[in-house]
Amino acid sequence: MTADTRADADRLVAAARAGQDEQAQADPVLDVRDLTVSYIGPDGGTVACRDVSFQLGRGEVLGIAGESGSGKSTLITALTRLQRPPATTTAGSIVFHPAGRPGIDLVPLGARALRKLRWTSMSIVLQSAMDALNPVMRLGDQFADVLRTHNRGMDRAAARTRTTELLGMVGISADRARSFPHEMSGGMRQRATIALALACSPQLVVMDEPTTAVDVVMQRQILAQVLRLRRELGFAVIIVTHDLSLLLEVADRIAIMYAGRIVEIGSARALYRSPAHPYTRGLRDSFPPLHAPLTTLHGIPGTPPDLRRLPSGCPFHPRCPVAVDACSTTPPPLVSLPEQAAECLLLTNEEAS
C-alpha cells in the first residue's frame, strides 16, 4: 500500500467516522459544534438542546426529525439566532461559511451583523405562512420591501421585475403580486414565503415544518419545487419536521433528535434500512406502510421525557425495548458507523464483542 492510497483511505475512514459524506466535510456551509441551549427560569436553566454538532455541506438537504419536546424547534431558533429570552445559547459555536469567504461564528454576533446576514446568506421559512407574511400588505410590496432593504441600489422597477421572477420560480403568476395574503390558498401562501426566502439568493434556507399546515398533495408540490430550486440555485436546506417518513424521501442526511440531543445522524438510506439507535428504529416503525403487507406495529411505548427531569444515563432508556442495566447509569458515547453515527451503549458492546 503506497502512502498516497493510505492517506486516501484514512481520509475516507475519518469522513465515515463522523457519519457524513465527504462533501460536507470538505466544504461545509454550516459547522455546528457542541451547541447547548438553555431556557433560563427563576430556579436555574433547563437544557433544551445539548451538545449538538453537525456539518451541512453546500447544497445539501439535511432533515432534522424529532417529537414534541425533542429540542428541534429550540435548535432551529438557535441556528437562525432568532431565539429570545428566556432561551439562550450557553455553549458551542455555529460557524457559517459564506462561499469564498472566511467562516463567521454566529453565536457572539450582534443584532446588526445578524440582520446583514439574514435573507442574503441565510433565510427562514416558518410553519405558518401567515406568520411570515404581513396580512395588510400586498404580496408585491412585501417582496419589494425585502429586496430593497438588502439592496439599497435597487429601484422600484427592478424590484418589480425580480418579484415577478421569484414568484414565477414557485409557479405563481405575476398578477398575484397585487393580492393580499388572505386572498390566496394556504398552499400558494406557503410557496410565496419560499419565494420570499429566496429573494436575496441565500446559501442556506432553514425550513421549520414547512408543509405541516398543507395537505399531502400540496406538500409534495412544494417539496418538489424546493428540490428543483436547490438544484438550480445551489442553496443548502435544513428541514425540521416530526414526519420522518417524509424526510426519508426528501433529505440527503437526517438527524434524529431526542431529549435535546442528536441521537443519530446519517444518510436517509442508512437510517431507513439499518437504523442504529433503538429510537430511530422505533420512529421508523411508527409509520405504517402504504403498500407492504401489514403487521401489528406498536410505535414506542411511553411518552417523551420532560426536559426538566431527564432520566439518568441514556435519556431514552425508560422507553427502550433493548435497554440493559448500564443504560440507566452511563450516558452513551457517540459511535461512528460506516454510514451513520449514533449515541447508544449497545453499539459499543457490539464493537467490543
Add this chain to the structure above:
Amino acid sequence: MPSSLWSNPKVRFGLVVVAFFTLLAVLGPWLTASVLGLDPRANDISAIASPPSAEHWLGTTQFGQDVLAQLVAGARGSMFVGVLAALIGTALAIVFGVTAGYFGGTVDNVLNFVTNLFMVMPVLPLIFIVSGYLRGTGLWMIAVIIGVFGWAGGARTLRAQTLSVRNRDFVLGMRMLGESHPRLIAVEVLPHLVGWIASMFLGALIGGILAEAGLAFLGISDSGAISWGSMIQAAQSQSAVLRGLWWWFVPPGLCIALIGTAAAMINFGVDELANPKLRAGTRRVVRRTRRVERAVAAAEGGAA
C-alpha cells in the same frame, strides 16, 4: 394561579390597596369613633378650616368637621356605592352577556338588542331624571342606578368571550354526553370567564366610586350621607380651591386616584398571567437571561 398572582408585584400592590380600603370601610368609622373619639359630623367651632394639626391630623373643614373622620366615613360611603354598583352591574352583565353568547340565535338577538339599547342610552341625563323623579336619593339608590345603567359594556365583553368558549371542543364534548345547558354554562363555561368577570368587577367598582363622586359633585346625592364625592362637592361649594384649603379636597381625591390605580394594577397583572406572551417579554425574564449570557461570555473570556 393564585400563588403566581400574588408573586406579581403589580397585583400585590393592587390587592393590598384594595384590601386596605375595604378594611377601612368596614372597621374605619368604628376605629375613628372609639379610638380617636372623632365624629365626622361634629362641628368643632374652635377650629374652622384649620390646617392639619395635632388635634385634627388632616385639618378641619369650613364647618369645623374633622377631615380624617370624614375621609374614613367617606370610605365607607364610597366603597358601599362602588361595591353595590359593581355587584349589580356585574350580575346583569353575566346574565345578559353569557346567556346571549351561549345560546345564540333569537335569544342572542333579543338580549343583544337590549344591551345595545343600554349602551347608547345617554346615562347621565337619565340618572338626573331618575334621581330627580325618585327624590331623596340615598347611597343605596345611587348605587342601584349606577349599576343598572352601567352593565352594557361588560355584557358585550362577556358575550364575545362566551361565544369563543362555547364552541370549544370541551363544551361540545360534554354536551355530547348529555349535560344540560345550565350546567354547561355554570360548570364548563363560567370558570373560563372568571378572569374577565373579576377584572370587570374591579372596573365597575372604580366606575361606581367615580360615578358617585361625579354625581355628588353635580349635587345628586344624599346630602346627609358622607362619601368622598360629597366631601369634594362640599369643598367645591365653599371655594376650598381658591382659598387654599388643600387638606379638605386633596385626601378624598387621592383616595379615589389610589384605588383607581390599584384596580388598574391588578388588571395589568392578571392580563400578564393570562397572556404568556406578555409574560415572556417581561424585564425580569430578559434580565435573568442576559445575566446568564454575560456569565457564559465571561467564563469563555477567562478560559481563552
Add this chain to the structure above:
Amino acid sequence: MSTAPVLSAVDVTKHFVVRGAVGDSAVVRAVENASVDLHAGRIVAVVGESGSGKTTLARMLARFYDPTAGEIRLDGVSVSGRPTRAYHQDVQLIFQDPFGSLNPVHRVRHNLDRALRIHDRRMSAAERRRRAVELLERVSLTPGEDFLDKFPHELSGGQRQRVVIARALAVGPKVLLGDEPISMLDVSIRLEMLNLLDRLRREDGLALLYITHDIASARYVCDDVIVMYAGEMVEGGPKDEVIARPAHPYTKLLVESSPDPDRVGTVSRDELFDDAEALGEPPSLIEPPEGCRFHPRCPFAMERCRSEAPPRTDVGGGHWARCWLHQEGRAHEIGESTFAAALTRRDEQVRA
C-alpha cells in the same frame, strides 16, 4: 356485511350559508350526497384533504348540525330534530385536538363521573368511581386510580386522548366517530392509539368511523376506505383494493403523494419528485366546478366530465368509483402510469 348498519348517512348534503361583511351571502357546498354505513365491529375510514367535507360529515353523524338534505339513520330509524340524550348514548365523537377537548379547569375524574352520572342516575358514588377506574384501564391508563385526580395539563397528548376516549366509552356507545383522532399526537404514540381503536372494535364490537388525511394510517386500522374530494365521495371499497388499485384518478394522486419510505433507495429522489410541481389544488366550495369536481386537475378529463356529474360505478368486490372513465371503457388508463406522468403527457398533447 350482511348485518344491518348501526349508523348510516343516506345521501346527506350540507350547505353552509356564510354572510359577508356587507350583507351579501354565499353558500358553501361542504358535503354533497354522501352516504356511509357503519357496521358493528368494522372500521370505515374517510380519507380526504382539508376542505373535502370529511369533518362536516362526521359532525353531521354526531348531530352537531342537521343535514341540508338526506338523512341520518340510527339502527335503521331516521333521526331528526334536536339530538336526544338517547342518541348520544349510542354515538360519540372523538375530537382531533386532545388539548381542546378536555376542560382545563376540571380533573379527569369530573369528566368520567359526569358521563357516568348523566347516563345512570341511580349509580352510587362508589360505583361510579369503580367504573371510572375500569374505563381508564380499558384505555391503558394503568393504574387508573393514579389518573383520576390529574388535571389535563398534567397529562401528555396521548394520555389526554385516551381520557377523551374513556369519557366517550363511559356512556356505553355503539358507534365511535374519530375526527382525525391521532393527527395531533406525537408520531411514536400514534400506533398505540390506532391499536386501541382496533381493540375496541374487536372486543367491544363498536362500529367506528375513522376520519383522516393520512392514507397509510387508514390502511393500517380500517376495513373499508372512502375517499372524499371537494365535498363528494369519489371512491370507496375494501382498503387494499382502493389503495393498491385506485379506480378514481384523485385516489391515485392521493396515494402517490403520500410519503412512502419503502421507495427510498429504489427510486432516485429526482425521479420521485419530478413532475410533482403542478398537481393543482382543490376548488373553492362556493363555486365548485360543474360536472365532476375533479375535472380541472384530471389528466384524463373528457368533454363529458366538464358538464355531467359521473354516476357511481361498481368495479367489483364492493369497490366503487364515481368517474366517467368507467362508463367510457377507459378505466385501464388510470393504472398505466403515475398521475404526474399522465398530467405531463396531457400537457404535452395540449401544447402539440
